[in-house]
Amino acid sequence: FTIIIHKGARLADLIALHEDYRIGDVLGPLGQAFEIRNYGTVVCCGDGVGFVPIIPVIRALKQAGNRVVTILSEFTSETSCLRANVEPYSDVILHSSEEAATLELMDRVLTEEKVDLTVMTGPTPMMKAIAECTRARQIPTRCILNMVMLDGVGLCGICRVMVDGKRMLTCIDGPVFDAHHVDFDQLQNRQRHFV
Known part of the structure; x- marks a missing residue:
């Protein structure tokens, strides 16, 4: 059988297994962790429901001593509940209801502040525009991709992305x-094929 170890898994369950008990497979956690440390001032930007993956990153960055500026894009009555999840961990919260305004907010923050890192998630066109903006200013920028995945272990290849000309999963x-x-x-x- 397969044991899937997730964040809530208990080590006691594994310790309780008797000697010579065989575990067929162990799966998780998948992917690479975001490096949490004190960068200085970090701008975190995401949109709507797609903002959810960045919430634990914002929390961890603040707990590591960073000054966190949070930008919520596509801010509507349906997504306004997300603000409460980041308020305790954000020094500044800005929000907009549309992508163009988000890019203007990002440009304003990057002009007015000395930003040490930008972290973003959201629609591909928005991330591309932000990456171009931060590249011109030589600000390190990380994107959290939210891709369609079937197996989560690299077999299907549906989540592939080109990074530095190399195929990554x-x-x-x-x-x-x-x-x-x-x-x-x-x-x-690629994303047009999996809508």
């Missing part, structure tokens, strides 16, 4: 990538 090589090296045009083209 979001499920095992990601989901966090250096946004300045992601081929967002290729990514957007």
Whole structure:
């Protein structure tokens, strides 16, 4: 049988197994962890429901001593509940109801502040535009990709993305990538096939 170890798994369950008991497979956690440390000032940007994957990153970055500026894109009555999840961990919260306004907010923050890192998740065109903006300013930028995945262990290949001209799999090589090296045009083209 297969034991899937997840964040809530208990070590006691494994310790309780008798000697010579065989475990067929152990699966998890998948992917690569986001490096949490004190970068300085970090801008975290996400949109709507797609903002959810960045919430634990915001919390951890604040707990590591960073100054966190949070930008909520596609802020509506349906997504306003997300604000409460990041308020305790954000020094500044900005929000917009549309992508163009989000890019203007990002540009304003990058102009007014000394930003040490940008972290983003959301629609591919928005991430591409932010990556171009931060590349011009030489600000390190990480993107958290939210890809369609079937197996989560790299067998199906549906979550592949080109990074520095190399094929990477979001499920095992990601989901966090250096946004300045992601081929967002290729990514957007692939995503059209899996809508």
